[in-house]
Amino acid sequence: MIAAIFACLFLMPTILTMANSFMSANEIKANYGSILDNASESKEGKKTYVAERVNLKFIPDMVSFSQYITVLFKSPDYLLKFWNSVILVGPIVVFQLLIAALAAYSFTRHRGRIKEMLFFVYIILMLMPYQVTLVPNFLVANWLGIINTRWAILLPGFFAPFSVFLLTKFMRRIPVSLIESAEIDGAGEWSIFTKVCLPICKSSLFSVAILVFIDYWNMVEQPLILLSDEAMYPLSVFLSKINTGEVGLAFAVATIYMVPALLMFLYGEDYLIEGIAYSGAVKG
Amino acid sequence: MQTGVRMREQKKKKLKSAAFLSPSLLGLLVFFVLPFLVVIYYSMVDNPISHQFVFLSNFINVIQNQAFLQASKNTAMFSIIVVPLAVVLSLALAILIDSRIPFKSQFRTFFLCPMMVPVASIVLIWQVLFHYNGAINGILQNFGINPIDWLKSDYSQVVIVILFLWKNLGYDMILFMAALGSIPKDLLEVTTLDSSSTLVQFFYIKLRFLSPTILFVTILSLINSFKIFREVYLLTGDYPYDTLYMLQNFMNNTFQSMDYQKLSAAAILMAIVMVIIIGLLFYTENKYGEDVEG
Numbered sequence: 001m002i003a004a005i006f007a008c009l010f011l012m013p014t015i016l017t018m019a020n021s022f023m024s025a026n027e028i029k030a031n032y033g034s035i036l037d038n039a040s041e042s043k044e045g046k047k048t049y050v051a052e053r054v055n056l057k058f059i060p061d062m063v064s065f066s067q068y069i070t071v072l073f074k075s076p077d078y079l080l081k082f083w084n085s086v087i088l089v090g091p092i093v094v095f096q097l098l099i100a101a102l103a104a105y106s107f108t109r110h111r112g113r114i115k116e117m118l119f120f121v122y123i124i125l126m127l128m129p130y131q132v133t134l135v136p137n138f139l140v141a142n143w144l145g146i147i148n149t150r151w152a153i154l155l156p157g158f159f160a161p162f163s164v165f166l167l168t169k170f171m172r173r174i175p176v177s178l179i180e181s182a183e184i185d186g187a188g189e190w191s192i193f194t195k196v197c198l199p200i201c202k203s204s205l206f207s208v209a210i211l212v213f214i215d216y217w218n219m220v221e222q223p224l225i226l227l228s229d230e231a232m233y234p235l236s237v238f239l240s241k242i243n244t245g246e247v248g249l250a251f252a253v254a255t256i257y258m259v260p261a262l263l264m265f266l267y268g269e270d271y272l273i274e275g276i277a278y279s280g281a282v283k284g
Numbered sequence: 285m286q287t288g289v290r291m292r293e294q295k296k297k298k299l300k301s302a303a304f305l306s307p308s309l310l311g312l313l314v315f316f317v318l319p320f321l322v323v324i325y326y327s328m329v330d331n332p333i334s335h336q337f338v339f340l341s342n343f344i345n346v347i348q349n350q351a352f353l354q355a356s357k358n359t360a361m362f363s364i365i366v367v368p369l370a371v372v373l374s375l376a377l378a379i380l381i382d383s384r385i386p387f388k389s390q391f392r393t394f395f396l397c398p399m400m401v402p403v404a405s406i407v408l409i410w411q412v413l414f415h416y417n418g419a420i421n422g423i424l425q426n427f428g429i430n431p432i433d434w435l436k437s438d439y440s441q442v443v444i445v446i447l448f449l450w451k452n453l454g455y456d457m458i459l460f461m462a463a464l465g466s467i468p469k470d471l472l473e474v475t476t477l478d479s480s481s482t483l484v485q486f487f488y489i490k491l492r493f494l495s496p497t498i499l500f501v502t503i504l505s506l507i508n509s510f511k512i513f514r515e516v517y518l519l520t521g522d523y524p525y526d527t528l529y530m531l532q533n534f535m536n537n538t539f540q541s542m543d544y545q546k547l548s549a550a551a552i553l554m555a556i557v558m559v560i561i562i563g564l565l566f567y568t569e570n571k572y573g574e575d576v577e578g
Contacts (some may be wrong), residue, residue: 002380003380003381003385003391006377006395007391007394007395009450010394010395010397010398010450010453010454011394011397013398013401013406013409013410013413013450014397014398014401014406016409016412017405017406017408017409020409099307099308099311100308102304102305102307102308103304103305103307103308103309105301105304106301106302106303106304106305107305109301109304110297110298110301112298115305118305118309121312121317122312124559125312125316125317127503127507127558127562128555128558129507129510129511129554129558130510130511130532131510131531131532131535131550131551131554132551132554132555132558133316134535135319135320135323135535135547135548135551136315136316136317136318136319136320136322136323137315137316137319138539139319139322139323140314140315140319155311155315156315156316158311159308159311159312159314159315159316161312161316164308189297189300189301189304193304214399214400214402217402218402218403218404218514220403220404220513220514220517220518221511221513221514221532224517224536225535225536225539235404236402236403236404237404239404239405239407239408239518240404240407240517240518240519240521250408251408254404254405254406254408255405257402257404257405258401258402258405261400261401261402262397262400262401264400265396265397265400269393269396272396272400273392273396273458276455276458276459276462277458277459277461277462279459280459280462280463280496280497280500280501
């Protein structure tokens with residue numbers, strides 16, 4: 001019973017957003033008009049409170065795709081920002097995983113004192129908040145002359161320590177005997193990595209990919225600091241800049257932005273849960 | 285002779301495995317470690333041109349900076365409120381779902397769902413809920429409570445606390461569920477036979493086994509609470525209400541003015557504080573949790 005109430009509260013914002021995306025612009029105005037008016041007035045510095053309240057509605061009076069049609073066909077700006085997100089997040093997920101898988105293999109195979117110390121450095125860096133890591137990132141981007149280009153976000157993303165940590169956790173679970181028997185069969189390091197290690201880790205790779213994806217799909221800090229040209233902003237930042245007049249569209253854009261994340265979730269929930277569970281084992 | 289060959293073999297293997305590490309290590313050095321050393325250097329000189337060594341004066345400037353103080357206070361306040369709440373509530377949720385209730389996996393899905401929803405997508409609904417003319421005030425008014433201007437008053441922290449919990453409880457809950465599942469069943473059975481109450485069982489056995497996870501959720505929540513800027517920015521834009529002015533807001537403004545010295549000193553202060561807090565947490569956990577770790 002308690003669980004059910006909680007679950008409803010947890011789901012409500014998501015469902016509301018989706019439901020609202022199927023309302024026509026007029027219906028949105030009718031429901032949220034009091035907020036929109038107020039917002040436009042407070043911009044001019046004076047606050048007047050309209051007595052009427054908003055109307056939260058789960059089911060649209062009439063299902064309408066007008067918002068989607070506008071977003072998809074009439075205002076290419078949103079699709080462009082969506083594409084900005086894709087070309088930032090896609091390469092980061094792919095290359096971060098690739099580089100991290102190599103590193104994790106190395107951390108798994110030969111464990112010495114130096115390796116353990118290095119691994120500790122990875123953990124410390126992983127735990128540092130953006131406020132700390134963005135300053136070094138910014139300096140390097142500045143020296144390389146890639147500030148205000150996508151590379152300023154992409155390159156630090158490729159080398160982020162989080163997936164190295166998590167993949168190492170996964171790979172250290174592979175029975176040593178399995179790798180040793182491949183070694184006795186005469187397999188080189190590279191073929192042990194590609195033919196033994198990676199196939200076993202397939203599901204872990206996927207779970208790390210989901211975690212990395214959702215982290216970068218949500219990014220706000222990096223573009224704000226590393227990109228000054230708003231045309232390059234991903235949709236995650238741009239959504240908050242949709243001005244109040246276009247609230248009717250915003251719900252549709254918000255829903256479109258959710259879709260890739262939710263699809264990944266529905267398809268890979270078990271992997272995601274496995275990935276989270278492993279991320280808990282910081283020690284040992 | 286034999287051993288010499290073997291040693292050379294060993295060395296070769298070590299080199300090969302180092303080669304696997306090199307791309308990641310190189311990137312980490314170039315983008316994180318080396319520039320961080322430069323950040324340390326910057327924090328102790330007076331400006332990037334004359335390189336006059338001033339040691340701590342940049343730090344003193346930052347500490348005396350009003351905006352930095354306000355931001356630290358707000359961030360600390362937020363973290364102090366939200367971290368314990370996140371730990372306790374997510375543990376409660378995990379126990380709730382771990383007990384025998386129907387639709388277990390569905391509930392798990394529901395609670396995990398907010399984590400996957402991009403914040404940017406739901407800020408609109410959040411604004412609708414917490415606006416002065418919003419839905420929450422509407423409900424409150426039915427109970428005769430005066431409306432509150434949630435985002436532009438001292439209540440604004442409440443809004444982001446709720447948003448934070450909404451987003452993070454699912455992840456933490458999964459961590460606790462995994463930990464609960466790894467407690468040896470026979471141990472629990474023995475205590476049940478001992479006819480100890482479930483409460484005793486919880487406090488004496490489960491909590492000890494959960495202590496590494498409690499530590500981890502605490503660290504994780506702490507780190508995530510530093511990231512709340514994201515939500516604040518998306519909800520309120522560049523100029524939030526005073527109590528919502530977070531450390532990242534301060535950093536963003538400092539980035540805009542290109543004040544490397546201030547920026548570097550602030551980043552290092554934060555790094556030091558993080559290391560101290562995390563070190564303390566690890567230390568505490570080591571002291572109290574070690575007897576149950578295998």
